[in-house]
Amino acid sequence: MPVPDSGNFQTYYLRQIGVARPIAEALSRKGEGLSSAIEPSVLQTGLPPVPTEQMPAEETSPFANDEPVVYPEPGTLPTDLAGLRNAASSCTACELSTSRNQVVFGVGSGHADVLFIGEAPGEQEDVQGEPFVGRAGQLLNQMLAAVQWSRENVYIMNVIKCRPPGNRDPKPEEVQACSRWFDAQWDLLQPKVVCLLGRVAAQRVLETDAPLSALRGRWHEYRGIPVWVTYHPAYLLRSPSKKAVAWQDFRKLKVHCESPGT
Numbered sequence: 001m002p003v004p005d006s007g008n009f010q011t012y013y014l015r016q017i018g019v020a021r022p023i024a025e026a027l028s029r030k031g032e033g034l035s036s037a038i039e040p041s042v043l044q045t046g047l048p049p050v051p052t053e054q055m056p057a058e059e060t061s062p063f064a065n066d067e068p069v070v071y072p073e074p075g076t077l078p079t080d081l082a083g084l085r086n087a088a089s090s091c092t093a094c095e096l097s098t099s100r101n102q103v104v105f106g107v108g109s110g111h112a113d114v115l116f117i118g119e120a121p122g123e124q125e126d127v128q129g130e131p132f133v134g135r136a137g138q139l140l141n142q143m144l145a146a147v148q149w150s151r152e153n154v155y156i157m158n159v160i161k162c163r164p165p166g167n168r169d170p171k172p173e174e175v176q177a178c179s180r181w182f183d184a185q186w187d188l189l190q191p192k193v194v195c196l197l198g199r200v201a202a203q204r205v206l207e208t209d210a211p212l213s214a215l216r217g218r219w220h221e222y223r224g225i226p227v228w229v230t231y232h233p234a235y236l237l238r239s240p241s242k243k244a245v246a247w248q249d250f251r252k253l254k255v256h257c258e259s260p261g262t
């Protein structure tokens, strides 16, 4: 279904995602707009760093015992999505396997044109085993609905599949460990377009340290697939003024999917 380019659509969308004032007003506010930068402090977890002396001693690590690590070699990975999900469900390739409730693989259509990628499972996702099911997930659902998409006709996954304790940022070694599942899942899905939600997903996929403000709102490419970057819904919950800009991002993404090259 084409995206309406009318004020009615805009009003509908803004109501869907909880923006009360018109988009033009929002964008005209001083300090806001398409080129506005994200305040770095907002993107942090807010958790203080753990002093080195409080970290578990190496001999207490579950990775120091004789338990075999469950992590198939690349050539032995299943070649279908259900098989890959099943194989990943018992993965112990990084320390997050010791604190998770379950592996959160992904949700949606395996034949979807559009793949959304977030950062990592949160508390609710860890309990329910599905990405984006908390408040941020509800907002994502509303944003999808506003451009006539749903969780059933897109695919949604995260950069890593197990919840980091306290919702901290994933560590580089955890992202690296999970990349085998990530890459295999990407290859099986073969989306036409990918939308990265938030800084962690954008920096992982685009292999950059650039801030989100330098990455969002323009097209990138990864493995030959067009990649779009926008805000993570959890950030939008903390910064509602950015919802109007996120609407612009979602609308451009939808238009591109229907008319590649625009």
Ligand code: SF4
Residues within 6 Å of the ligand: 088, 091, 092, 093, 094, 095, 096, 097, 103, 160, 161, 162, 174, 177, 178, 179, 181
């Ligand atoms: S985060 Fe990824 S690599 Fe680490 S245990 Fe979970 S599935 Fe395995």
